[in-house]
Amino acid sequence: MQYLFGKSFAMTSNGLAVAVAAPWTDFGGYDSGSVYFYMRYTSNAPFDRVSRVDGCAGDWLGYRGIAIETSNNALFIHSKGYDGCISNTSIRTFHVSCF
Numbered sequence: 015m016q017y018l019f020g021k022s023f024a025m026t027s028n029g030l031a032v033a034v035a036a037p038w039t040d041f042g043g044y045d046s047g048s049v050y051f052y053m054r055y056t057s058n059a060p061f062d063r064v065s066r067v068d069g070c071a072g073d074w075l076g077y078r079g080i081a082i083e084t085s086n087n088a089l090f091i092h093s094k095g096y097d098g099c100i101s102n103t104s105i106r107t108f109h110v111s112c113f
Contacts, residue, residue: 017048024080024089029057033089035076043071049080049091069093 019036026032030053037047046069052061069075074094081090 018077019050022076022079022092024082026082030054031082032061033076033080033082033091035080035091037074037077037094039068041066042068042073045074046071047073047075047077047093049076049089067091 017036017038019034021035021037023032023034032052034050034052035047036050038045039048040046041048048066048068050063051065051067053064054061067075072094076091077094078092080092082088083090
């Protein structure tokens, strides 16, 4: 549980994409947190890591949750954000494209 990988996760309704939080990673600064994106092309295929987003120091990105909007084109990530790089630190929103 070094980085709390898997603390929260979300999957698209078709099961082809998943986002997994690791809120204690330090890629963007101490306890910035990261969210990893995995995709597959069929429901029987293994997932491949395709991307990662990082928070800023103290964000704990994804600590209390990740949600994928039902149309599968918006990703919402909780950010604790004590020392983060944005002023609205409750939620980060990303536009995603799922195949």
